[in-house]
Amino acid sequence: MVSRHISKRLLNYRSALVQLKKMGFDYVFSKTIGEETGVSSDVVRKDFSNMEIRGKRKVGYKVDDLITKLDEMFGKTCCFEIIVVGIGNIGKALTKYENYLSDRIKIKAGFDINPSRINVDNKIPILHFDEVETFVKENDIKVAVVTVPEISAQLVCNKLVECGIKGILNFAPVMLKVPDDVFVKNISFADEITRVFYHAKVN
Amino acid sequence: MVSRHISKRLLNYRSALVQLKKMGFDYVFSKTIGEETGVSSDVVRKDFSNMEIRGKRKVGYKVDDLITKLDEMFGKTCCFEIIVVGIGNIGKALTKYENYLSDRIKIKAGFDINPSRINVDNKIPILHFDEVETFVKENDIKVAVVTVPEISAQLVCNKLVECGIKGILNFAPVMLKVPDDVFVKNISFADEITRVFYHAKVN
Numbered sequence: 001m002v003s004r005h006i007s008k009r010l011l012n013y014r015s016a017l018v019q020l021k022k023m024g025f026d027y028v029f030s031k032t033i034g035e036e037t038g039v040s041s042d043v044v045r046k047d048f049s050n051m052e053i054r055g056k057r058k059v060g061y062k063v064d065d066l067i068t069k070l071d072e073m074f075g076k077t078c079c080f081e082i083i084v085v086g087i088g089n090i091g092k093a094l095t096k097y098e099n100y101l102s103d104r105i106k107i108k109a110g111f112d113i114n115p116s117r118i119n120v121d122n123k124i125p126i127l128h129f130d131e132v133e134t135f136v137k138e139n140d141i142k143v144a145v146v147t148v149p150e151i152s153a154q155l156v157c158n159k160l161v162e163c164g165i166k167g168i169l170n171f172a173p174v175m176l177k178v179p180d181d182v183f184v185k186n187i188s189f190a191d192e193i194t195r196v197f198y199h200a201k202v203n
Numbered sequence: 204m205v206s207r208h209i210s211k212r213l214l215n216y217r218s219a220l221v222q223l224k225k226m227g228f229d230y231v232f233s234k235t236i237g238e239e240t241g242v243s244s245d246v247v248r249k250d251f252s253n254m255e256i257r258g259k260r261k262v263g264y265k266v267d268d269l270i271t272k273l274d275e276m277f278g279k280t281c282c283f284e285i286i287v288v289g290i291g292n293i294g295k296a297l298t299k300y301e302n303y304l305s306d307r308i309k310i311k312a313g314f315d316i317n318p319s320r321i322n323v324d325n326k327i328p329i330l331h332f333d334e335v336e337t338f339v340k341e342n343d344i345k346v347a348v349v350t351v352p353e354i355s356a357q358l359v360c361n362k363l364v365e366c367g368i369k370g371i372l373n374f375a376p377v378m379l380k381v382p383d384d385v386f387v388k389n390i391s392f393a394d395e396i397t398r399v400f401y402h403a404k405v406n
Contacts, residue, residue: 011394089296167403183403191214200370200386
């Protein structure tokens, strides 16, 4: 189990590798991966060496091998199955544009309490939140994306934990409280923008 | 200038402190801040000590003082002024719901190339992307959020850099190439969800 910091870096490598593959690269040098992800080639080589991946002199690493190794590390199945709770603008972006999620993540259903958003005939069915417990249990879902308003986020979170959800990606601007065995990653647009200002040295 | 890793942690403290303040806390212990943000109280104390902030025995830290110090560190003005390029679902979420951004970040305008999305009478005006250069220069904008489709992201990015933008928060699922003096933070929903799976140990 690597730290969050490193897992983030490895996932950046993966994104860069997928891009490089699309651009037609079969082999890459650590330097190229480093340039694409903002780290030194030494760090790239060390990370891969820790994963027991070695490149060839003058040829570099095989792109497909690296992607396969990273995929093995981050989950052996081809699909991560999730649900999305809250079909406002962000929920819509996730459920409508598959490019945001890549081929490895599959949204099994969306949930909302607004009847006008419910649509069982959708490619990704949008169900009433009352059905979440049955759905999560029947489909053995363990991870949810929460994109509900601030005011209802903690209640939604409590319900999801009760259903057996173990991981939450939270877009609501509130820190969710969960038991120790549940992992929450908060995405705060405000914090991310503040960080951009800080690092862009424009303030 | 602290590292990206630490700046992320400090911004987590800030979010937690704002929540605690809303809940009526005037003083907090490092332990409480640590619990809210997922780090040990030692790390919290060390971070504040590095910022020359000290708590009082048996009372803790004054919430307002901490928020003020953090705000000083992340920018002295009350407002970070930004533009949003691409008014699809995510762009809409950002321009419509101010809760996502907090009182410290102000979207000065949105930009799109789709005529049906342009609306100069909006509270946040939505302008044609052709006007971005004039707007950015006249309003001295340095940071942009990019929420355009993958295929146009690099072109939009190039144009923004040409206009003088120094920081970009990018939601498009592509690694943007920028000059060394421009900072890009990529938000990849796919990577964040993969990380949640990894840390929730459900794969």
